[in-house]
Amino acid sequence: MNKEAVHRQHHIDLLPGETAPTVLVPGDPGRVALFAEMMDDAKKIAQKREYVTYTGTKDGVPISCTSSGIGPSPTAIGVEELIRVGAKNIIRMGTCGSLQPHMKAGDIIIATAAVRGERCTEEFISIDYPAIADYRIVRASIDACERLGLAYHLGIVRTHDAFYLESPWAFGDYKTRLQKWVDLGVLAVENESATMFVIASMQGVRAGTILLSSDPIFGESENDPKLEEHKRDLVRVGIETAKVLHEMGMDKE
């Protein structure tokens, strides 16, 4: 049997050493190409199912980007396999629906923790266990936004499974169902952060999340005319966060 095949991870199709210590994780496989375009150099390392990986450097700092696909199930697989090939800082870089009435499309959110509204990680550990972003990644994300002159919100997000459950077609009024999270100060809803935080912290690696509000659920505008520009901002923040972590010495252990 080919020895390499034994160690190549089943879904992400990567070998140990094929990623940088810091891996940015968008949900959308298409956004990995945007990452590659914004790096000084980046090569496609693997592409299988919804997992596309590029590794490269920016200003001398090695950084990878692997897409997770949508939702907790593929995210759990991706994170697990990324840890096995040596990732130390796993940072989600995705879009979300913002919840607080003062938030607007294009806003950047740095998550400090996530509501475990998904069920995937309940297969790993009791719901009592918290989904928390690593404080060093939170700090690096804050510094990245400040260096780039971009405003951000800092706080808790809610991860859940069913994207369209909170749509007008699902049972009941979704805004009524979301209201308790608004009241608790939760900033946004999305599908992957809690999964990533629980799995990473159980295995002693760092995880964090940077989000772009593409849909202010309780805000005024439903559409962001500058969405493409804002997605570029999101990736810039991700890349800058990786650079800050490098400066902090957080990509060595």
Next chain:
Amino acid sequence: MEKQHHIQLVPGDTGETVFLPGDVSRAKVIAEHFDSYDKVASNRQYNTFTGMYKGVKVSTTSTGIGGAAAAIAMEELIKVGAKNLIRIGTGGMMQTWLPRPGILVITGAVRGDGTTREYFPPEFPAVADFFVVENMLKSAQELGIEVHTGYEWSHDAFYAGSVFSNLDILEIEKPWIDAGVLIASQEASTIFTIATARKVRGGVILCSAGCHQYPDKMATPEEMVTAISNATKIGLETAVKLHEMDHGR
């Protein structure tokens, strides 16, 4: 405003930062680290001292043991104007690699308690305020005190491993030990979730004499006095830093 029912305080009686020991007698031990202090109230297990440290008004209120009692202190202290609620407590460590005694800055908590279940859906995270964590770590570094960061398993029954449960404490703790949770104690989940929901800052720093795996290798009472004193110093420097963050120098 009338005096709060349990803590017997009115607005103005405390500083924005209030330290929360579980032990009733430790409130005074903490206050002795201030530059000056006065006792402002004493009712049930809630003893409050307020004073000054480096020009910042600070307080300490003992909560008694457990989430139920800590939640009452949190709610009433927030009503009288507390903004930074920082528990300084003790617990039993669950990881054998930690030093004995150990000082731990708690970043999050397993919600194994009953109080927060009455308040919040179970999926709501018990997370320490980011700025409290960061300023505690900065303060520890400046003071040259070794600290470790990680999660607390917050639970209700101190004697969970008693004869009535027919389980060894290490069996009960196994899922949390395996997940890397650092310490067992009782109040962090309550402090973190109520602080988050009430939009104030919650933090926890714990001292521990030893870990549950090695009950015969505990730090001495003298070493624990030093550890609690060091945790208090970290808490006080954190209060000064938070004051500068909110109000400038």
